[in-house]
Amino acid sequence: MKRKDVAALALPEGVNPHAVRPYGDALDDGLVQVSFTLPVPLCPESVEAARRLGGQMGLKEPTVYHQADLGHGFSFYILYGKLQHAVDFGRIVVPRVSETHVSFDEINARVQSVLGRRIRVVGACTGSDAHTVGIDAIMNMKGYDGEYGLERYPQFDARNLGSQVPNEVLLRQIVELDADAVLVSQVVTQRDVHLDNLAELADMIEAQGIRERIVLVCGGPRITHEVALELGYDAGFGAGTRPSQVASFLADEVIRRKA
Amino acid sequence: MTSKLDLDPGRIACCRESADAVARAVLAFASERTTVSIERATLRLIGVEGGDDAGVPWVNRVVDGARSLLPGGIALPFARAMRVGGLDPTQTARAVAEGGLELGGEGVADSETQALAHALAERAMARISGTVADREARLEALGEGPRPLLYVIVASGNIFEDVVQAKVCVRAGAQVVAVIRSTAQSLLDYIPEGTTTEGYGGTYATQGNFRVMRAALDEASEEAGRYVRLCNYASGLCMPEMAALGAVERLDVMLNDALYGILFRDINMQRTLTDQAFSRLVSAAGGILINTGEDNYLTTADAVDAAHTVLASQFINEAIALRCGLQPWQLGLGHAMQMNPLNEDTFLLEVAQAQMAREIFPDCPLKYMPPTKHMTGDIFRGHVQDAMFSLASVMTGQGIHLLGMMTEAMHTPHIHDRVLALDATRMVMGSARHLADEISFVPGGRIRTRAQEVLAEACDLLETVRRDGIFAALGQGRFADVVRTAEGGRGLDGVFVKSPDYRNPVEDLLRGRVAWRGAAEGA
Numbered sequence: 001m002k003r004k005d006v007a008a009l010a011l012p013e014g015v016n017p018h019a020v021r022p023y024g025d026a027l028d029d030g031l032v033q034v035s036f037t038l039p040v041p042l043c044p045e046s047v048e049a050a051r052r053l054g055g056q057m058g059l060k061e062p063t064v065y066h067q068a069d070l071g072h073g074f075s076f077y078i079l080y081g082k083l084q085h086a087v088d089f090g091r092i093v094v095p096r097v098s099e100t101h102v103s104f105d106e107i108n109a110r111v112q113s114v115l116g117r118r119i120r121v122v123g124a125c126t127g128s129d130a131h132t133v134g135i136d137a138i139m140n141m142k143g144y145d146g147e148y149g150l151e152r153y154p155q156f157d158a159r160n161l162g163s164q165v166p167n168e169v170l171l172r173q174i175v176e177l178d179a180d181a182v183l184v185s186q187v188v189t190q191r192d193v194h195l196d197n198l199a200e201l202a203d204m205i206e207a208q209g210i211r212e213r214i215v216l217v218c219g220g221p222r223i224t225h226e227v228a229l230e231l232g233y234d235a236g237f238g239a240g241t242r243p244s245q246v247a248s249f250l251a252d253e254v255i256r257r258k259a
Numbered sequence: 260m261t262s263k264l265d266l267d268p269g270r271i272a273c274c275r276e277s278a279d280a281v282a283r284a285v286l287a288f289a290s291e292r293t294t295v296s297i298e299r300a301t302l303r304l305i306g307v308e309g310g311d312d313a314g315v316p317w318v319n320r321v322v323d324g325a326r327s328l329l330p331g332g333i334a335l336p337f338a339r340a341m342r343v344g345g346l347d348p349t350q351t352a353r354a355v356a357e358g359g360l361e362l363g364g365e366g367v368a369d370s371e372t373q374a375l376a377h378a379l380a381e382r383a384m385a386r387i388s389g390t391v392a393d394r395e396a397r398l399e400a401l402g403e404g405p406r407p408l409l410y411v412i413v414a415s416g417n418i419f420e421d422v423v424q425a426k427v428c429v430r431a432g433a434q435v436v437a438v439i440r441s442t443a444q445s446l447l448d449y450i451p452e453g454t455t456t457e458g459y460g461g462t463y464a465t466q467g468n469f470r471v472m473r474a475a476l477d478e479a480s481e482e483a484g485r486y487v488r489l490c491n492y493a494s495g496l497c498m499p500e501m502a503a504l505g506a507v508e509r510l511d512v513m514l515n516d517a518l519y520g521i522l523f524r525d526i527n528m529q530r531t532l533t534d535q536a537f538s539r540l541v542s543a544a545g546g547i548l549i550n551t552g553e554d555n556y557l558t559t560a561d562a563v564d565a566a567h568t569v570l571a572s573q574f575i576n577e578a579i580a581l582r583c584g585l586q587p588w589q590l591g592l593g594h595a596m597q598m599n600p601l602n603e604d605t606f607l608l609e610v611a612q613a614q615m616a617r618e619i620f621p622d623c624p625l626k627y628m629p630p631t632k633h634m635t636g637d638i639f640r641g642h643v644q645d646a647m648f649s650l651a652s653v654m655t656g657q658g659i660h661l662l663g664m665m666t667e668a669m670h671t672p673h674i675h676d677r678v679l680a681l682d683a684t685r686m687v688m689g690s691a692r693h694l695a696d697e698i699s700f701v702p703g704g705r706i707r708t709r710a711q712e713v714l715a716e717a718c719d720l721l722e723t724v725r726r727d728g729i730f731a732a733l734g735q736g737r738f739a740d741v742v743r744t745a746e747g748g749r750g751l752d753g754v755f756v757k758s759p760d761y762r763n764p765v766e767d768l769l770r771g772r773v774a775w776r777g778a779a780e781g782a
Binding site for chain 1: 445523558561636673
């Protein structure tokens with residue numbers, strides 16, 4: 001979306017798009033809540049410590065509304081305060097997947113008429129990740145939230161390799177099946193290992209000399225389109241993505257590359 | 260307990276009969292085989308500990324170097340090596356691994372070797388019995404609080420950080436603490452050594468880590484005046500060894516499912532079903548309460564359509580477990596609350612299924628899992644979903660309640676996530692403690708009808724599985740919508756058909772200790 005598009009958004013009356021701050025019950029009150037644990041036992045000083053941390057976060061009038069001793073030297077706080085920071089909303093540009101989101105039937109009809117063959121897609125949850133909830137939502141027959149997954153699309157030949165697939169195995173499958181598109185899911189990871197894992201796959205596909213003819217897509221709750229582009233992917237989809245969004249993007253991209 | 264659902268006892272009996280036939284077939288298959296992990300578990304039980312400088316366990320070094328001997332079992336060749344070398348089990352394993360002692364050769368079947376192997380097995384039994392007695396004494400002295408037992412998970416990756424988190428949980432009311440394993444540990448064909456401070460998505464299950472957490476929970480139990488159970492996983496490629504470590508290190512609860520590894524970790528079915536039988540035998544003797552994994556089916560399959568697959572699997576898990584000598588009180592059969600909460604009346608369906616499980620398995624503790632599939636990152640909504648789950652649990656008399664976390668699907672829980680969950684759950688359950696005694700369900704109403712339908716479907720599915728066999732059923736994707744084949748998946752190269760002279764005195768004594776029926780005819 002371009003800057004002028006943001007400016008065209010209908011903002012509530014009185015909002016200054018160049019200084020947007022949180023809203024509680026009055027414009028620009030900046031009210032936010034924050035909760036955290038401190039590694040100190042509960043005492044009057046610890047409550048004051050929590051309040052001061054609120055101040056350092058940029059909260060005016062930070063107020064500790066709840067405090068609890070968790071034992072073993074830990075204590076928990078819930079604070080409210082008025083955030084003094086603001087953002088210039090008009091200057092924010094977020095890259096997004098340029099797909100024209102259309103329906104199941106429209107996607108299949110378009111692939112059939114324009115491409116004239118099925119799109120071959122390989123999907124996997126790679127590395128050590130065993131959480132297939134994301135890739136299953138997009139690929140499984142039954143799909144997600146009332147929408148069919150790619151396996152149900154007659155114009156897609158979709159193979160879900162499942163969980164904990166090493167990048168080497170995925171690459172082998174991509175070559176063997178002559179895949180048009182690859183979907184990689186990363187859900188539960190620690191210390192950003194998913195980023196290394198995704199980057200490695202992109203490098204391997206590059207080294208194989210097939211990057212140009214493959215639509216490479218990643219997804220997961222910690223994936224954004226921007227992160228995906230940085231990692232050398234064609235698109236990234238976050239939590240809540242529907243199968244038809246991915247299918248639309250794949251159809252557009254595969255058709256564009258084969259055209 | 261009088262039925263609140265008017266379930267047909269004939270149909271339940273029919274399910275049990277089919278499941279038992281499936282279990283017999285599975286155990287007949289398993290009893291003809293052994294695996295690298297069963298042999299390693301045997302060595303661990305007779306006292307082999309530790310590993311080489313590279314962290315490879317001695318049991319792996321020994322078993323990997325003796326693959327040709329495995330059809331006959333490792334126990335006698337190892338006992339002979341002990342006799343020849345005059346060393347203790349760990350020293351013997353080290354000497355064998357480093358080439359100083361050989362396995363096999365003359366004298367494997369002589370009476371002195373047999374006697375030593377038997378004595379080692381007796382010692383293993385004594386160790387397990389001692390652990391059981393220790394647990395019983397502590398439970399006797401401290402009690403463990405009301406059911407459902409409140410079960411929380413720690414998973415920081417660092418066992419010493421896990422200890423801090425676990426102690427805070429105990430103070431807040433936790434009754435079971437599970438240490439989630441590092442991602443993908445189930446696919447390792449060895450158990451890492453020592454205490455560990457790095458893991459991904461969890462903390463490695465090692466003998467060293469088991470000891471650290473057990474000691475911490477014992478201390479916290481004393482402080483809290485209530486015995487806190489420790490939980491880990493007897494699953495994956497090292498399932499039998501994990502059960503063995505659990506039995507000697509006093510783990511109280513272990514996840515152990517007949518089909519989970521096959522479906523969700525793509526572990527070869529021949530491997531897992533063989534490992535399963537041995538691990539359940541060990542758990543039976545060790546007084547370990549197993550948790551089965553049906554709750555996970557509904558994360559991949561639709562929770563409304565696939566409810567009967569959960570019930571069918573519970574029947575199969577029960578049948579295999581009982582034949583392996585586990586008592587009903589040791590069966591934490593799994594089920595879960597995974598229906599889309601935005602759909603109308605899903606809470607009624609949840610209550611129907613939870614009550615159904617309760618009535619069909621009256622003597623099993625039942626482990627009830629919280630919503631995970633429909634947790635969204637909206638922590639406020641999530642906290643409410645978890646509260647509804649707590650209500651369903653207490654009003655249907657569940658035995659073990661895995662606490663939902665509002666931050667599910669976001670990150671491994673933060674220290675206060677668990678405390679908030681424990682506080683909320685205790686409030687809900689305390690305020691509705693005797694609700695179950697006060698309610699009945701309307702004849703012909705939605706709840707009764709739902710339970711009866713699910714039971715009927717489970718009955719049909721079990722008949723199909725009985726007819727086709729479990730291998731074919733898995734090949735047809737009848738569980739969790741996942742398709743697996745008998746030759747596919749990981750770990751098949753670790754399965755060996757036993758030769759007629761196979762000997763495992765540890766297994767023999769374990770069978771003698773528990774009500775093992777294996778694949779024998781009759782129920």
